[in-house]
Every structure is written in structure tokens, then in C-alpha cells.
Amino acid sequence: MVGEGTTRHARASRRRSFGGGSRSSRTMRPFQRLLPRDPRDLQIAFLASFLVLGVAFLRLPIEPWMPPLLLTSTCAVQWACERVLRLPSSGFRSPLITGLGLSLLLRTDAVWVPPLAATIAIGAKYLIRIRGKHVFNPGMLGLTTCILFSGHAWCSPSQWGEGMALLAWFAVLGLAVVSRSFRTDVSLAFLGSWVLLKLGRVLWLGQRPAVLGHQLLVGSLILFTFFMISDPKTTPDRRSVRIGWGIAVAVLAFVLQHQAWVMNAPVWALLLLSPVVPLLDRLFPASRFTWPSGQASPQGVVAVPAPAVRRVAPLLVLPLLVLLHPAPALAFCGFYVGKADTQLFNDSSQVALVRDGNRTVLTMSNDYRGPLTEFALVVPVPTVLEREQIHVGERRLLEHLDAYSAPRLVEYFDPDPCQPIYPMSKAASAPAGAIAMRSSAEKKRDEALGVHVEAKYTVGEYDILILGAKQSEGLETWLRENGYRVPARAAAALQPYIRQDMKFFVAKVNLEAQKESGVQHLRPLQIAYESKKFMLPIRLGMANAAGPQDMIVYALTRRGRVESTNYRTTRIPSDVNIPVFVKSDFGKFYQDAFARSVEKEERRAVFTEYVWDMGWCDPCAAQPLSREELRQLGVFWLDDPRTDSLGPAFRRGAPVGGPVNVLLTRLHVRYDGAHFPEDLVFQETSDRTNFQARYILQHPYKGTSECSAMDDYRERLRDRRIKEAETLASITGWSMQDIKKKMGPDGDDVKSPRPWYRRLWND
Numbered sequence: 001m002v003g004e005g006t007t008r009h010a011r012a013s014r015r016r017s018f019g020g021g022s023r024s025s026r027t028m029r030p031f032q033r034l035l036p037r038d039p040r041d042l043q044i045a046f047l048a049s050f051l052v053l054g055v056a057f058l059r060l061p062i063e064p065w066m067p068p069l070l071l072t073s074t075c076a077v078q079w080a081c082e083r084v085l086r087l088p089s090s091g092f093r094s095p096l097i098t099g100l101g102l103s104l105l106l107r108t109d110a111v112w113v114p115p116l117a118a119t120i121a122i123g124a125k126y127l128i129r130i131r132g133k134h135v136f137n138p139g140m141l142g143l144t145t146c147i148l149f150s151g152h153a154w155c156s157p158s159q160w161g162e163g164m165a166l167l168a169w170f171a172v173l174g175l176a177v178v179s180r181s182f183r184t185d186v187s188l189a190f191l192g193s194w195v196l197l198k199l200g201r202v203l204w205l206g207q208r209p210a211v212l213g214h215q216l217l218v219g220s221l222i223l224f225t226f227f228m229i230s231d232p233k234t235t236p237d238r239r240s241v242r243i244g245w246g247i248a249v250a251v252l253a254f255v256l257q258h259q260a261w262v263m264n265a266p267v268w269a270l271l272l273l274s275p276v277v278p279l280l281d282r283l284f285p286a287s288r289f290t291w292p293s294g295q296a297s298p299q300g301v302v303a304v305p306a307p308a309v310r311r312v313a314p315l316l317v318l319p320l321l322v323l324l325h326p327a328p329a330l331a332f333c334g335f336y337v338g339k340a341d342t343q344l345f346n347d348s349s350q351v352a353l354v355r356d357g358n359r360t361v362l363t364m365s366n367d368y369r370g371p372l373t374e375f376a377l378v379v380p381v382p383t384v385l386e387r388e389q390i391h392v393g394e395r396r397l398l399e400h401l402d403a404y405s406a407p408r409l410v411e412y413f414d415p416d417p418c419q420p421i422y423p424m425s426k427a428a429s430a431p432a433g434a435i436a437m438r439s440s441a442e443k444k445r446d447e448a449l450g451v452h453v454e455a456k457y458t459v460g461e462y463d464i465l466i467l468g469a470k471q472s473e474g475l476e477t478w479l480r481e482n483g484y485r486v487p488a489r490a491a492a493a494l495q496p497y498i499r500q501d502m503k504f505f506v507a508k509v510n511l512e513a514q515k516e517s518g519v520q521h522l523r524p525l526q527i528a529y530e531s532k533k534f535m536l537p538i539r540l541g542m543a544n545a546a547g548p549q550d551m552i553v554y555a556l557t558r559r560g561r562v563e564s565t566n567y568r569t570t571r572i573p574s575d576v577n578i579p580v581f582v583k584s585d586f587g588k589f590y591q592d593a594f595a596r597s598v599e600k601e602e603r604r605a606v607f608t609e610y611v612w613d614m615g616w617c618d619p620c621a622a623q624p625l626s627r628e629e630l631r632q633l634g635v636f637w638l639d640d641p642r643t644d645s646l647g648p649a650f651r652r653g654a655p656v657g658g659p660v661n662v663l664l665t666r667l668h669v670r671y672d673g674a675h676f677p678e679d680l681v682f683q684e685t686s687d688r689t690n691f692q693a694r695y696i697l698q699h700p701y702k703g704t705s706e707c708s709a710m711d712d713y714r715e716r717l718r719d720r721r722i723k724e725a726e727t728l729a730s731i732t733g734w735s736m737q738d739i740k741k742k743m744g745p746d747g748d749d750v751k752s753p754r755p756w757y758r759r760l761w762n763d
Helices: 004-017 023-034 039-057 066-084 093-105 113-127 138-149 164-180 184-205 209-216 219-228 239-258 265-283 306-323 395-405 440-448 472-481 490-499 511-517 539-544 580-600 627-633 708-732 736-751
Strands: 348-356 359-366 376-381 390-392 408-413 425-428 451-459 462-469 503-509 525-530 549-557 562-564 568-571 576-578 605-613 663-671 680-684 694-699
Touching: 039 093, 039 219, 066 093, 066 113, 093 113, 093 138, 093 219, 113 138, 138 219, 138 265, 184 209, 184 219, 184 239, 184 490, 219 265, 239 265, 348 395, 348 680, 359 376, 359 395, 376 525, 376 539, 390 451, 395 549, 395 605, 395 627, 395 663, 408 580, 451 472, 462 472, 472 490, 490 539, 549 562, 549 680, 562 568, 562 605, 562 663, 576 708, 580 605, 580 663, 580 694, 580 708, 580 736, 708 736
Parallel strands: 348 549, 408 694, 568 605, 576 694
Antiparallel strands: 348 359, 359 525, 376 503, 390 525, 408 425, 451 462, 462 503, 549 663, 562 680, 605 663
16 A cells, blocks of 8 residues: 555656656656657657667677567467466557567577467566566576576677767667666666766776766667666656666666676666566555556656756767777887887787686787887786696697688689589688896886786797786886887876776797707797686787777687677678689789778777687688687687587597597777777687678689570579679679679679569560
8 A cells, every 4th residue: 555645756756757846847847748658669669660760870790580579479368378377468569569679689500499488478568477567677687697598699789880970879868768668767777877987997997088988888788778777567656766786787787887797787787676676665665656548647646857868868878979989099019118219019919719718728829020120019817827727829720720711712613504514613712937026126126116927928939927906007107117119108008907907918039948949939828827807908909009800709619609799799791702803913903802891890899700620611711720720729628528518539649630529719800999999808708600701703614514594593693793793892892894894704793783674584
């Protein structure tokens, strides 16, 4: 029973919200008449538009069968539950909302996961109830349960990219939804708290304002704020309690994300705090929300007055617009430091990441150009490394990975149209010692600067130091005083890592050890460590970058494909036919194709170039790595019977290309300080779908056969050449005029295609 005070408060609130009070409220009434009475209609429109535009314009990785399967499953489960429990039909608005939400957030490589998610989501509404109110948001429960227990589900939080216009439009729609469902308060409480917490962390770490903008302009955050946490059936009934609960969700999500390194932290925070809502409703009773059924508004529901919404919303939106203004840019996992006035550049690098659970083996190679006496490398690491955790690898391993996974051309040859045969294809190939002890005076100076030498080793041709630091200026001074020319803005780049209590791996060449080893080039460095953080610290390397950097990441995992969680990950255009003249200039073709893809994604995306099981390939640009090569890269689970599902039959001594439980993901990123304000953060998915950047050359038949099928073949060949030229122009930006010239005689078909009407009749 609701008290009289609560009833009077609700009545007053309804008068304010529906025109009985302020002049501002009355001015909103024409706008409200344009909106559907039932807020679920707005939710359906909002989510459906998000889905359609995401697939049409952002090329979201949503399998075409998933949305229909999810929508059908959610509606079917609700119909079955109502029949079994003999309940009156409540319509299909709610299951449609759940199905659309899962279509946007759930990713899977198994066809049985969507029906499972739908069953859990809808079934829980009827089975997990307290005092007639279901406890969990259906979409949230279906998503998290499948991620936890199916082994074939994940969520890609940054798949939407950072398109400001699109995200702003969806934010406006989201505000309309929560306003109509009388839950603006909890959405703004969560979002405001989240913004303040993120802002505080950015200021504490000394990061640029662009970092905050990057963290907030995320489509999944908009979905969570205006669709998931605002569910009127699973939020507290009393307004003041809802606001406090929204703040609590934001605080818990912040702790989970930055202390426990949990991906999609707001969703997990909502899962953990949802069971508290029934207790809050019992301690602080208020009228319960009901969906509209003819009355002017849900009884006893307190809505935020429209003027208040207009006052609060700019406070949240305007800072985001300011943060979008790019700050000046300051590459690899660390920066290079050199003595004297040596000019050092770092234009591209290769990194192999072996990851399983919390264990990581990182192999770092680079394109350092300069005297070996001037080389040094500084890389943030999550913990102090022991001598046995550091190793010098072989460059040939990364070269083999590159050759195996590189974008490739494949050639097909048209058969004789008069004697058709199945076309064949072929691939166009593209000793350790201790470093001398530091003197007591040097140690005192280190302490004064707040720098502590945690460990020091000689590994191969490298002298290694593991440094701890209390302040960025002190570490920068220490490096300068020890003979290194530190790049400008080094202190600003170092500070965020020091504030996160990370250590610094410093490597430089030991010339005597290098001479004894006989190596003529710098070999890759390898480190092995355990950490919940699955990331690459690229920001530090931008301190001495001469421009945009290219990085190739070879991720070797046991379960599935690797993707970035804080930048959009998308596939490079592939499996297209291009003119045969490209064969002689494939390098230039791919450079331009990649550059155009980077521009289309506004320079803010990570590109997938290859995903394949290491046991085989088709076509093979190079043989798969042997088990011994994989071990040298750090694939530590090959000989462990507890983790190698292939068993002892395929252990040491297995042939090259034999079965191995290793999936390779090749990622290519071009980045700079303006467009990549944060380090790369990754997650391993369960997706094992094969993909390769593959481009097809289809050679025409050159014989002299004549038959009735030859005329039809020539017509199809003409159409194919036109399409090949158009495709090449689209993915590279090359002009059609230049393409026609390079096609030679084949370009005549492109210059003057046969009129369409000549294809109608054979006379």
C-alpha cells in the first residue's frame, strides 16, 4: 500500500508532466502527441533503425540469419510461456524489443546460441519474479548467460565506430524513448556519473581530452543507457532510489572495467545489481510502472519534467562536442631513445601476441633505422619480469607469419567455352650475464628522481633494465642523464603508465654480445607475463613518430579470432575480381586499397586481414608454421595435454602443416595520436570463421574454338571486365581512365560497352 505522501507526490508530478503545471510542459504537448502512446513502439523503432543503419552503412558483422532467428525465437518463447502458464496474451512488443537488442549486442559462431539466448531472456521474465515483477532485463540476462556458459558468444562493444552524427541521432532517439517510458532519471543518472568518473580518470592519468571523447562515443554505451538500464520493469519504483541505483551501476561498472579489466563492464554491473531492486522496492515503496492501457499515464510514475531534461541534457552533450575537437598529435609498443642528435624514426612494426587466459607471450620486431649504438627501446609492462621471462627470438618466425598470412592474389583461367572443364586455381605467392652493479651515488640519484631499477639482465645481444618510476618527469630525467636522447613530450606519454603502476622494459644493444653472436641485424625481443590486461601500449611509441604508423599484429590463440574492444574492427575488402594487369603491380594495388579503407573508416579502425587455423591454408601463400616454430613464438599449450585438445598424437615431431590447436588472426592498424588516443585493447572471441584478404585474377580463354556458346562467353566476358574495372576503382580510388589504359585491349570493352538492347534478341 502506497502512502498518502507518495500519492500526492505522484499526482503533482503527473500534473507537471502532462500540462497541468508549467508553461514549458504545455509547450511540449504538441511534440508528445506525435509520439506513440506506448513507449515500446518507440523502442522498437529505435532499435530497428540502429540495426538497419548499422548493417547498411557501418557493415556491422551481423550474420543475415541472426536477426530473423532471434526475433522468431523471442516471439515463439513468449507465446509458448503464455500458453503453458495460461496467461492472457500481452502482444509481441516486448519480445521484439528483446530480439532486436540481442541482434545488436550478441555475436556468435553457433546457430543454436540465438535460440538459447531468446529462451533464457523471455523465460526468465516468467520464472524469475519477485512480487510479480521480473528481476533481470531480458536482453541483458540472455546476453550475459550465453557469454558465461555457451563458449560461443561474445559482445563487440566498439563495432559502431565513432560517427558523431549517427551516434548523436541515436542519442536523441534514446532520450525520446526513456522520456516516454518515464525513466529519463535513471538514464541521466547513470550517464552523468559515468562521464564524471571517466573524466576524473583521464585527469588523474594526465591524458588528453580526446581520450574521454573516444571512450564515450560508443554505440554500445548509448544502447545500454537508453535501452537496457532504463527498462521500466526492472528498475526501482521510486524516483530518488532509481537515481541512486543508476549511480551505483556506473560506479560498479567503472571499478569492474579499470580494476578487474572486465569487458562490457556496464552490462555486468547491471547483472550484479539487478537482484537488489526487489529489496529497494520493499524498503522504499512507490507505485509500480505498468504499460499504457488507455490511461493518460502509468499510475504513480514520476517523470522528469521536460524543462529539467532540457537543462540537464546539454550538460552531458556539450562536453562531448568539445572533446571531439582533435588535439595535436604527439607506434610501436614503446618509443625509441637515442644519444646525441640522431634522428630516429619508427614507421612500421610487427608484433606477435600469443594469448590464452591471462598468459601472454609478446614478440616485438621493428624497422629501426640507425646505428646500433644509438638504439634503445622503452616498453610499458604490467609487472616486473624475471630473467626467464625475457628471450631473444628469430626474425624468420615473423617473416614466416607474414608470408603465410599476407594478402594474396589467386588466379583462375577460363576453360574453353566449347569444352567446359572445372577451373583449377593456383596461388600467386606473393648466453646470459649480469650487468655491472650501479654505484651507491647512482642509486641515490635514482631514488631522488623516483626511479628504481627493479631488475637487470643481459639477454642475447640486449642489455635489459626493468624500471619502476614514481613520476614521469623523474623517469624522463633519468633517461637523459643516462645518455639517452628522449623524444619531446616523453613525460606526458609516460605519465598514464606510471599512474597505472606499470613498469618499464628498457632494452639497448650490447655491442660486445652482438659481435660474439654474429648477428647482423636486431632480432625480435620476446617477453612472457601474466596479466588480465590484453593490450598493446601504442601511445608511448607515438612520442618519436614521424607520422602515421603501421602495425601488423599476429594474434595466436586457442579459442578464436581476436578483435579490438576500444576501436572498431572491420574486415578489409576481399574476394573480389580485379583486372589481370594488377598482377604486375600488386604491391601498389594493396597499398592504395588499404589506404582507401583507412580513409573510409575515418582513420579510426583496426582491419582484419587474415583469420585461419594454423593447421592448413587454402590457397597457401606459404606453408603453415611448424609446431616447433609455434613453440619458439611462445605457443605454450601445444605440449600440455590439459589444454591441447588434439591429444598426444600430435605433439613434438608432428609434420609441417599438421593439426594444431592454434588460430591466427592478422590485424593491420594505421594510427596516429589524433585518431588513436588510447592504447589498443583486445579480446579473444570464439569465432573461428576463416577469412583472408584475397583478390582474384580471372584470365580469359585465349583459344580459337568456335561454337554457339562462344558468343555468350564473349558477352559475359565483356560484362565481367566492366565490373572488374569498377571494383578496382572503388577499392583503390584509381581513376577509371587510368584503369582503362592499363587494361590495354581489354579496356575497349570498358570504354564502349555493348548497348543493353543488343542483348535482347539473337537476330
